Structures are given as C-alpha cells and as structure tokens.
Amino acid sequence: MLSSALRRIAKEELSHRVLSDGGVADRPQGKFRIDATAWAIITLSALNESPALIDRCRARLRSEQGDDGRIWVSRDNPDTFWPTALTVLAWQDSSACMDAQKRAVKFLLDTTGVHYSSRFSEVAGHDPGLKGWPWVANTHSWVEPTVLGVMALTAAGYGRHERVQEALRMIEDRQLPHGGWNYGNTFVFGRELRPMPESTGTALTGLAGHVDAGMVARSLDYLQGEINSMRTPVSLGWGLLGLAAWGQSPTNGLMLVERCLANQSRYGEYDTSSFCLLVLGGLAAEPERGRQLWFVPDAHQSGPVVQ
Amino acid sequence: MVAHQGTTSSSGMTRRQLLLAGAVGAAVGAGLLAVPRRYFRTPQQSRTFVTKVDHYQLNIAESIKLGIRELGIAPEELRDKRILLKPNLVETASGAPHINTHPLVLRGAIEAFLGLGAAVVAVAEGPGHRRDSLAVYEESGLAEVLTEDKIRFHDLNYMAGYQLLNAGRQSSLRTLTFPDVFKEMDWIVSVAKMKTHHIAGATLSMKNLFGVMPGIYYGWPKNVLHHAGVENSILDINATLKPHFAIVDGIVGMEGDGPILGDPKKAGVLVMGRNLPSVDATCCRIMGIDPYKISYLERADNWLGPISEGAIEQRGEAITSVRTNFSLIESIPAHRGLRLA
Numbered sequence: 001m002l003s004s005a006l007r008r009i010a011k012e013e014l015s016h017r018v019l020s021d022g023g024v025a026d027r028p029q030g031k032f033r034i035d036a037t038a039w040a041i042i043t044l045s046a047l048n049e050s051p052a053l054i055d056r057c058r059a060r061l062r063s064e065q066g067d068d069g070r071i072w073v074s075r076d077n078p079d080t081f082w083p084t085a086l087t088v089l090a091w092q093d094s095s096a097c098m099d100a101q102k103r104a105v106k107f108l109l110d111t112t113g114v115h116y117s118s119r120f121s122e123v124a125g126h127d128p129g130l131k132g133w134p135w136v137a138n139t140h141s142w143v144e145p146t147v148l149g150v151m152a153l154t155a156a157g158y159g160r161h162e163r164v165q166e167a168l169r170m171i172e173d174r175q176l177p178h179g180g181w182n183y184g185n186t187f188v189f190g191r192e193l194r195p196m197p198e199s200t201g202t203a204l205t206g207l208a209g210h211v212d213a214g215m216v217a218r219s220l221d222y223l224q225g226e227i228n229s230m231r232t233p234v235s236l237g238w239g240l241l242g243l244a245a246w247g248q249s250p251t252n253g254l255m256l257v258e259r260c261l262a263n264q265s266r267y268g269e270y271d272t273s274s275f276c277l278l279v280l281g282g283l284a285a286e287p288e289r290g291r292q293l294w295f296v297p298d299a300h301q302s303g304p305v306v307q
Numbered sequence: 308m309v310a311h312q313g314t315t316s317s318s319g320m321t322r323r324q325l326l327l328a329g330a331v332g333a334a335v336g337a338g339l340l341a342v343p344r345r346y347f348r349t350p351q352q353s354r355t356f357v358t359k360v361d362h363y364q365l366n367i368a369e370s371i372k373l374g375i376r377e378l379g380i381a382p383e384e385l386r387d388k389r390i391l392l393k394p395n396l397v398e399t400a401s402g403a404p405h406i407n408t409h410p411l412v413l414r415g416a417i418e419a420f421l422g423l424g425a426a427v428v429a430v431a432e433g434p435g436h437r438r439d440s441l442a443v444y445e446e447s448g449l450a451e452v453l454t455e456d457k458i459r460f461h462d463l464n465y466m467a468g469y470q471l472l473n474a475g476r477q478s479s480l481r482t483l484t485f486p487d488v489f490k491e492m493d494w495i496v497s498v499a500k501m502k503t504h505h506i507a508g509a510t511l512s513m514k515n516l517f518g519v520m521p522g523i524y525y526g527w528p529k530n531v532l533h534h535a536g537v538e539n540s541i542l543d544i545n546a547t548l549k550p551h552f553a554i555v556d557g558i559v560g561m562e563g564d565g566p567i568l569g570d571p572k573k574a575g576v577l578v579m580g581r582n583l584p585s586v587d588a589t590c591c592r593i594m595g596i597d598p599y600k601i602s603y604l605e606r607a608d609n610w611l612g613p614i615s616e617g618a619i620e621q622r623g624e625a626i627t628s629v630r631t632n633f634s635l636i637e638s639i640p641a642h643r644g645l646r647l648a
Contacts, residue, residue, distance in 0.1 A: 031467060035523070073523050076470060077484065079531075080524055114534070135526030139534050142527065144438065183436055183527045189505060189639055191568050194400055198439045234439035266454050267441050271465055274441075 001258035003286045009261070010279040011049050014040050017272050018053060022060035027271045034064055034071055034083045036272035038090040043276040045092075046283055055096065061087050062100045069107030079137035082145045084108060088152035105156050108133065108149055109163055113141030125187030130170035131163070142184040143174050143199055147206030159210070168210050171203055179218030195219075197226050201238030208245035220246055227256070233270050236260050237277030244284035253285025348609035354378055354620040355580035355589045357629060360558050367415025367577070371554060372422060374579040377622040386424035391431055391492040392416055395500040395515045395556075397567055398436045399446035405561045405571040407443070408500050410452040412556045412577070416498055417458055431488060433463030433518050435528045436567075440464050461488050464522035475546030477606070478539035480531075483547050484524045494551040495519075497583060501560030501576075501590055503569055503633055506537050508601045508641045509594065510566050511587040512553035516544045538603040545583060545611055553586040554579050557593065562633035576629050584612035585619045592616065595632030597647040 017025045017040070019032055024040040026033035041057050044050050065071055066078065071087040073080035088104045091097035113134035116124075132146030146167050153164050174184050180195025181203040187193065200223050204216055213220075223239055227250055230236040240253050250256070260278055264270060270278065356374040360367060375385075394408035417428045430453060434443045440462040444450045453460050468484040489495065499515035507514055517529050517540070525531040532540035555578040562572035574593060580586040584607040588598035598604045598614045608614045616626075635642040 026465070026467065033467070074467070077524055082526075134530065135522075136524070136531050139526060139530040142530065144527070183438075185528075188568070189564060189636075191564060193568075194398065196398070196437055196439070197442070198437070230442075231445055232439055232441040235442050266450060267444070268459070271462075273465070 001254045001282075003254060003283070006254065006257060006279060006282045007047055007049075010043060010047060010275075013275060014044065014272075015050075015053075018057075022056035024057060024272055026273075028269050030272075032060075033272070034061065034073060035086055036276075037061055038083060038086040039273045039276035041090040042086075043279050046280060055094075058091055058094050058097050061090060062097060065100055065103065069103035069105075070111075071104060080135070081107070081111070081137060082133075082135045082148070085133070085145065085148035085152035088156055089148075092155050101156060105153065105158065108153060109158070109161065111137075112163075114139055115141065125185055125193075127170075127173050130166060130173055132167045132170040140184075141170065143171060143181050144183065144202050146170055147202045150206045150210070154209070168207065171207060172211065172215060175203070175216075175219060179220075179222040181219065195222055197223065197230055197235040198238045201235070201240070201242030204242030205238065205245045213246065216246065220248060224248065224250075228252070230256065231260060231263055232267070233260055233274040233278035237274070237279075237281035240281030240285045241277075244281075249285045254282055257282035257285070350615075350618060351609050351613040352618050352620070353580065353582035353585040353613055354622060355578060355582075355585050356622040357576055357578050357589065357593070357624040357626065359575055359624055359629060360577050361575050363409050363411040363558055367412055368418035368422065370577055371415050371419035371579065374554075374577070374623070375419065375423065378580060380581070382423055385420060385494075387426045388424075388493040389427040389429075389491060390420045390425045390494045390496060391429050391489065392420075392496050392498050393515065393519055393550075394430060394432055394449065394498045395502075395510070395518065396432045396434050396440075396443045396447055396449065398434065399443055400567075403567075403571075404448070405500070405502075405559050405569075406567050407447045407449075408498050408556050409558065410447065410449040412554070412558070413449060413498060414452050414456060416496065416554055417456055420496075425494075429459045429461060429488070429492070431461035431463050431486070431519075433466075433486070433521055435517060435522075438464070438522065438527055461486070463488070463519055464527075466521050466523075468521050468524060471547050473543050473547055475539075475543030477542045477546075478535035480535050480540070480543060483543060484521065485519060485548065486521050489519070489548075495548060496552045496554065497550050499553065499555045500566075501555050501557035501572075501574060501578075501594065501633075503562055503565035503594070503596075503635065503642065505564060505566070505636075505639050506641055507541070507603065508645055509587070509591055509596055511555055511590045512550075512583045513541050513545050513587050513603065513607070516548060516550065517541070519548065520544065538606065541603045542606060542611070545607070550583055552579070552581055553583045555586060555590050557590065560594070560633065562594075563636055564639070570634070572631070572633050574629065574631050574633075576624070582612035584608065584614050588614035588616075589619060589621070589626065592626045592647060593630050595630060595647050596635075596645045600645045 023032035024037040026036045070081040071084045091101040112131040116128040132141030133149040180200040182196045463486045466486040470482040497512040497515045499512040504510040557574040557576040561569040563569040591598040
C-alpha cells in the first residue's frame, strides 16, 4: 500500500463518520463519542487535511468540557475522565482552544489516581506510591492513561513538570523485567506477568524523548518480535507508533496496515478510535517519514521540553 | 451504704438485673449479627446439569441441548429469542488456551440455541486485561469459529452503555453501566471457564460477568470493580443484570495460579443451569472446593440462588463421579482452607 492510498482511505472514511453537530461518531452510523472525535482530530491534523472540519470538531469538544477542566466519556459518568489527556492533544496548536486546553492541563496536573505506601510494592509487584493517572476517578494509576497524560502535558509544554517526571518513573517501574508492558502489573504472587503489544507500543510512544534507549531496549526487542503477527488495529497502530518513536519502523509497516484494513471483512468495520490509531501507525511507518507526527517525538531528535 | 444498690426499677427488676439483662440481650444480638445472613433467608431450590465431555471435538451442541431439556427449559422459552453468549476471554498466551472459554464450546452453544429456535445468537466480551479486544478474539481462536459460523462478535469494552440502579447494594456503587447491546437481547448466557482465581478463590459463571462491564467506564483491569470490592461487585453485577443461563467449560479448566498463570486441568465436564450461584457451587464441588468458603457464593446463598447440595437438584452426572480436585496454592491467601472435605 502506498501512503497516498492510506491517506485517501483515511480521509474518505472519517468524512463518513463526521456528524452534523461537529462531532465524530464512534463507528459508521454511530453516535457521538468524545474519544472518537479526539482521535479523528489528531488523525486529520497528521494528514494535514480538513482544517475547517477540525475546528468544528474541536469546538464540539470544548462544549463537552466540565467546569473543572475534565473531559469525560459521557456526562452521566463524570468519573470517566481519561479522555481529558486525549483532548489536550486534540486541542494542540489551536488558538481557539487555548483556554480550554489550559483548563484541561490544570485538571491533569491537579489529578492523580489512588496511591499507596511504597512498602506495599512487594505485594503489588510495583511501587504503588508513584503517581500517574487512572482511567477513572478514585482508582489506581495504570500505564496507558499515564502515558497519555505524559504525552498531553509534554505537548502542552509541561514536559519537565514534576508530575510528568514522576509519571515517567511510574511507567519505568511498571516495565516488565523481560521487556514490554501490560496494563500495569508486573508480578502477582511472585510470577512475572505477560507483556501486551498495545500497552508496550503506548508506553514506548510516551517515553520517547524522555528516557534513554537503554531503558527500553528489551521492550523494543519484544515489540519488534511481535509486530509482524499483529492483525488488529489497536495493537498494530500503537505498535507502529511505538517503534517509529524510537526510529525502528519496520520496512513492511504499510503492508501490515493494509492487511489489517482488509481484516475488517472478518471483524466488521473498525470503531473510529481504532481506525484512527491504525492510520496514525501507518503514517508513522512511512518510509520517507515526510511529516513527523507532532505527538510522537523522535527519541533521537527531540529538543528540550518547556516547563 | 450505697443508696442505689439493689434499687428496683419500675419493672420490678433491680438495677443489677437490668444491667445483666441488657448485657445478655446485647450478647444475643451480637451473636445473631455474627450468624451468616443466609440462615435468615427463605430456602431456595434450583437444578443444575452436569455432563461428561472428554474433549472439544465431541458433539458439544448435543450435550448442551440435552442439558437444556434436562433443566426443564421448554422450547417456547427459546423460540425467536435473541441470545447473547458471554465467554471468558481475558488474554492470550502461546500454549495456554485454557485461559479462555474454548471456541468450540461457543460453537456448541450457538448451534444448540439456534437449533432450539432462537432468532439470533451473538457473542460479546470486554476483556479485563487487554484494550485490544479484537486481538484476544483473534488469538483465542474464537474469530475463526465465529467467522465460519457467521456469528457477530461485540466488543463490550468500547460500547456506550446505559445505567441501572445497583440492585445488589453490596458495594458503594450507586449505579452500574451495562453495554447498550444488552437492551437488544432477551437472554444473557454466561459461558464461563472453570478456573481457580487468586483473588476470588474460583472464577466461574458469576465472576465471568465482570467482562460485561465496558472498559471505557470501568477501566482496565476493570479497576472500579476492584476498588468497590471484587466479591461485592460480583454480587452487584449478578443481582442487577439477572443473567438467564450459565454454561461452564470444565472440559479443560485451570488449576493453581488462576485465572491466567495456572496449569491446565482436565475435568472433562460441562456444567449448566439457570441459576448461576447453583451452577458455580456445583462446579466448586467438582473442583474439590467448598462453595461455602468462596465468599461471594456464601453471600449469594438463598438470595441470588441456593448453593447447598441439598437444595440443588442434580441432573446428569453425579458430582462424585466427576470430582477431580483442582490444585490450590497455600501461599495464595484466597486459596487457603478452600478444600472440600
């Protein structure tokens, strides 16, 4: 597959999922969803397409923001604030969304998961005192929402903030000894748990530009060993993004994306968030790397982050 | 002389007698509070069915149909109904198919329900550990089977939901959010795996329903439910959702460090029933586990269903003929003292 074909497919598919009120549906003929809208904005931005549409989608996200800056999955579930970090990324570089983004950033900086004394680390298999971000209020912090928090705050210029620095230590602490990450547990009753490709790709994406390559070498090896067997959009999308962030894109990345798109005959049409992740993974794997994905810093090229 | 000693109350009792009576009353009250609530409930009755299935290549559909008949489910109850099968898909690992409900058990259930007149059968799951539900669906082998059978799979983790008041009221969760697809279904069937569990002791048809709670509302690994208490949440979900039927895949289950790192254990059975606590209690006895030692089952007894052997009419195989002790690990607190005498 040529990258131009992927761009065309992405643009066409997303245009079918845009709703008249400025949001994006969770799937074809589906309903508005905040995470789907945020991922669509990020994807269209990466494609350098449809600026007017992006503005409408960003405005829709502004209308969904809570008084304290959070963005939730739905209004009747205000504890589900994990889309806040994603929305900070979707509002990046938008002057119209600057205030909204600042309020979302403040919410992230003021919010953490439930944490425990470090002396419980033998039971938990990780240091439960290191703060990150949870999926849902009043629960423990886990790898993926923490990585999204790091990516959002870094993009917004808070990469050296103490919350980001502690979150980076938390992500490092959750890395499995044999490489890779899962949702965030390393050992249970003394036995090492298994890594998961989507969690590993997410963590590698968020850590790029922040930590040395030596710290993630085993995880990169794990992901390289898995990438050719990935057939589903969430794993493959994050897998390609994670490898690209460390300059290790596979040469057959676009072929893998093409195969995954074809698998919709087996799985049904992908939901919007998964579809966008797959497209972003494909763009990251472009041989020419014509346009650096702005939210995936190249570990070897990233400059200093601003506090 | 102390004036108040031996004073008589208006009831004719001395103060000493009153204090003593109060203390006895308090002790009796405290004792009553210590008696499990199940002793104050009206006894219930149910029926479960156990059938031997030596391996997955046998005719599982016929076994399930037989079970449905033995359990007294009339064809009219299933005719034109929309059935949702909820397997146990957690994560996958090479050489460890015993983590998840075997795809051929799902195929058997699909054939059985369609054969008995169901209008639609769908399969749905929201894995607790992986955000990539489709990867678990594919790698477990279920995608191959459902694609061949032209059966729809729903990823519950990303599905928008609707709220119901928490009917169980065991945890502090005021409401529970279930996936929208449930509104389109007539029967919810828990198609679980027979496994030991390092937190709950055993994971069977009731615990399997953790997977219906969408990850977008409950996180990964369904952390809201862990913070609310695993046992509390199992009871709340079951009390609120009121599932209709259970099938437990014990053909090859998991013993030891379940639910993901344990060893395969061949029990060679399928266990079925309308009442999930009863099905799970029967599974426990087959596994050599005392169901009264599994906290959520003990609390469910004669509320969500009976778990006493005497209250469960056993159809098919006798438990004694299929019992095979699943190994328990003494260093895991949830396993201690579970062994059935």
